[in-house]
Amino acid sequence: MSAGPRVIAAVLAGGVGARMGAPAPKQLLPLDGRPIIEHSIAAFEASPEVDEIVVLMVGEYVGRVEEIVADAGFAKVSAVLPGGATRTETSYAALSATASAADSDLVLLHDAARPLVRPATVAACVRALGEAGAAGVAVPSADTVVRVAPGRSGGEAIAATPDRSRLRRMQTPQGFRLGVVRRAYERAMADPDLVATDDCGVVLRYLPEEEVRIVPGEETNIKVTNPGDVEVAETLLRRMRAHAAVEAPPEAGRTV
């Protein structure tokens, strides 16, 4: 038994996948023969730092995810619960599901739609929480990113070109000491003007005194969002497996 804080991963799968336009939520689409959500859960199941996993799923598909969990033999999954109407409400539901954990324990919030996250990234996120109350995985932007405003005669115009060297694209997991994220969400849920697109942003906005640490991520940790992204994820998965095989060739005489 580890002496450190308990680490709970919450896999957020409460979205319907409107942009994907598939008949069922995109996290159930097959990726290399297994549902996307199974890959996402598997990364945390394989992470030695993680003690427990909760899954938040679109209400009518909770039973389907329970079957996926049982068939895959995921031993760390303690509950599959309904998500909320927005991603932020699903994150809040995940925090409510961890009510019996201590403020000093850790929670990792992860998009089910990011099936290619690697256990090494999960480990880096947990390590960062040894030094900060909040930490999110992110990558630099290869593109110049601009802020837009309404154009003088219609359309959009550029209002600002922020210094790209200081911009990052946020991914997940985003990890927190539970006491920190609980306080931030208490304030956020009481704010009628709450607008949030990720959980680090909630902590930054409602607990500005907390440092939110950046954990260097990987370009391959894509969010399957639009039609065509599953094919991109398949290609990346094949490439990641090929690299892993080169780094750790099978032992002589061992069949794979």
Ligand SMILES: Nc1ccn([C@@H]2O[C@H](COP(=O)(O)OP(=O)(O)OP(=O)(O)O)[C@@H](O)[C@H]2O)c(=O)n1
């Ligand atoms: N009410 C919601 C909305 C989103 N999510 C989850 O948050 C992650 C990122 O959201 P996104 O990619 O936007 O997924 P969807 O909301 O399903 O997609 P869309 O916006 O196209 O409907 C996904 O794993 C999604 O299931 C969630 O748990 N609960």
Ligand SMILES: C[C@](O)(CO)[C@H](O)COP(=O)(O)O
């Ligand atoms: C949390 C997130 O994945 C960070 O990039 C992203 O903001 C989720 O956005 P979505 O519109 O809910 O997909």
